[in-house]
Amino acid sequence: MKAVEITEATLTDYQRARPRRDTWLLTHRGKPVAAVVPISSGISLESFGLSHNPRFIEVVNRSWKSLLEQGGASFEEMRRRRAPARRSTRRRTR
Numbered sequence: 001m002k003a004v005e006i007t008e009a010t011l012t013d014y015q016r017a018r019p020r021r022d023t024w025l026l027t028h029r030g031k032p033v034a035a036v037v038p039i040s041s042g043i044s045l046e047s048f049g050l051s052h053n054p055r056f057i058e059v060v061n062r063s064w065k066s067l068l069e070q071g072g073a074s075f076e077e078m079r080r081r082r083a084p085a086r087r088s089t090r091r092r093t094r
Contacts, residue, residue: 001025006033 006026014024014036024036039048050056073081 003027003032009036011036 001023003025004027006028009024009026021038025032026034026036
């Protein structure tokens with residue numbers, strides 16, 4: 001990780017940097033304010049965005065905590081709980 005004063009940093013400098021695998025920590029008067037993080041070609045932008053979203057991370061953490069405390073449900077149980085009610089396949093007689 002490389003610390004760079006935000007007034008001195010340009011995206012062109014970052015793009016030219018070798019290797020571009022480094023994360024740049026942008027600072028303002030020595031205090032961190034942002035980070036420029038490289039995205040590998042194998043990851044979708046949606047996945048990257050979610051993995052860095054504090055609200056999404058909180059939802060995942062609550063889910064894990066609930067799973068550990070209360071246990072989980074099997075796939076078949078979830079299918080049974082969430083499946084729409086089946087309609088009768090019999091034809092009405094007139």
